[in-house]
Amino acid sequence: MADSSLTRRRFAALALAFQPSARRAQILHNMQLVMGDWPSHPRTPVEYEVVDAQEREGCRLTLFHYVAEPGDRVPAYLLTPAESKPRMPAVVCPHSTIAIGKGEPAGLGTRANRSYAEELARRGYVALAPDYPNFGSYKFDPYSRGYLSATMKGIWNHVRAVDLLVAQPEVDGRRIGAVGHSLGGHNALFLAAFDERVRAVVTSCGFTSFRRYMGGDLTGWSHRGYMPRIASLYAKSPALMPFDFDDVLEAIAPRAVFVNAPVRDDNFDAGGVDEAVEAAQRRTRTRITVRHPDAGHDFPPDVREEAYQWLDRELGGVD
Numbered sequence: 001m002a003d004s005s006l007t008r009r010r011f012a013a014l015a016l017a018f019q020p021s022a023r024r025a026q027i028l029h030n031m032q033l034v035m036g037d038w039p040s041h042p043r044t045p046v047e048y049e050v051v052d053a054q055e056r057e058g059c060r061l062t063l064f065h066y067v068a069e070p071g072d073r074v075p076a077y078l079l080t081p082a083e084s085k086p087r088m089p090a091v092v093c094p095h096s097t098i099a100i101g102k103g104e105p106a107g108l109g110t111r112a113n114r115s116y117a118e119e120l121a122r123r124g125y126v127a128l129a130p131d132y133p134n135f136g137s138y139k140f141d142p143y144s145r146g147y148l149s150a151t152m153k154g155i156w157n158h159v160r161a162v163d164l165l166v167a168q169p170e171v172d173g174r175r176i177g178a179v180g181h182s183l184g185g186h187n188a189l190f191l192a193a194f195d196e197r198v199r200a201v202v203t204s205c206g207f208t209s210f211r212r213y214m215g216g217d218l219t220g221w222s223h224r225g226y227m228p229r230i231a232s233l234y235a236k237s238p239a240l241m242p243f244d245f246d247d248v249l250e251a252i253a254p255r256a257v258f259v260n261a262p263v264r265d266d267n268f269d270a271g272g273v274d275e276a277v278e279a280a281q282r283r284t285r286t287r288i289t290v291r292h293p294d295a296g297h298d299f300p301p302d303v304r305e306e307a308y309q310w311l312d313r314e315l316g317g318v319d
Contacts, residue, residue: 011219027251028251030243035148035149039146039273044069044070050067058116059079060081061078063242076129077117079121081125086127087175089125089129089175089177089316090165090166090168090171092165092188092198093129093178094154094185095132095181096157097182097183100136101132101137102131105118105180106129107119126171128161132150132154132187133154133157134225150225151187154190155190155191158191162195166167173197174199176315177198177201181206181299182205185207189257192252192257193252199225202258202311204307205261205265205267205299206259207268208276209245216237218237219236222236245276246276258288258307258311260293261273261291263292263295291306
């Protein structure tokens with residue numbers, strides 16, 4: 001069954017090889033089979049309130065609540081350089097699986113290797129770190145509002161985060177990126193797959209091919225914090241899944257992706273990362289840079305600095 005399912009999916013990819021827009025639409029359709037349909041409610045005009053603001057070393061930290069949909073306000077930290085300039089590049093910075101949520105990439109946690117939103121703001125970026133549902137100070141039941149996964153609610157909220165960034169007068173809406181670690185690493189990829197305004201993605205410890213995840217046991221992806229349909233419709237089986245991460249990477253192409261995949265990551269197998277990247281590159285013009293530091297589930301300083309330099313080049317640099 002595994003081989004036949006894989007063959008069918010690969011054949012479909014080849015059939016659409018010369019129709020990139022159709023192929024991307026097919027991938028997004030397959031992702032929605034697992035995540036639930038794209039929300040039907042309208043994208044309302046950007047609305048937010050400033051809750052608090054403070055000066056930090058090299059940047060300003062502002063707590064926002066922005067409207068994702070009627071009746072739902074998402075808490076997020078907006079970090080801006082100490083010296084604001086016109087037309088700055090901007091990044092959405094989804095957080096990892098940690099109780100403080102948005103506080104970690106904003107530099108309010110205890111792990112220095114996770115403060116990427118704060119570091120990017122000091123570098124000259126406008127960075128927005130929103131809470132994922134039921135992390136940080138954001139309590140939201142996506143299922144009671146008609147969502148079929150927390151993942152799709154997260155994608156919608158992150159698309160709205162891009163809307164918020166683009167609405168800021170100091171942001172250049174043509175230079176938007178996404179940077180995330182772990183939970184944030186795959187949420188950054190999902191955002192870019194659905195939102196073509198995201199020109200470049202840095203994903204740290206964010207994925208592996210489903211068959212290489214925990215020996216092919218997708219239980220960790222199937223709870224209510226992610227995609228329950230992986231259990232209810234697809235038996236937690238990689239062979240039955242309508243999409244994999246090579247497809248997600250293909251949906252992002254030809255936009256660029258930087259991947260941090262440590263060789264000792266006990267969550268996302270580095271060999272499965274290479275497998276997904278190579279499969280995507282066989283089918284499309286995907287610009288993917290992969291680094292395999294000798295580390296565990298982490299975002300080491302040297303790889304982070306390389307990723308930031310890469311992001312500078314992809315988004316046209318910072319003044």
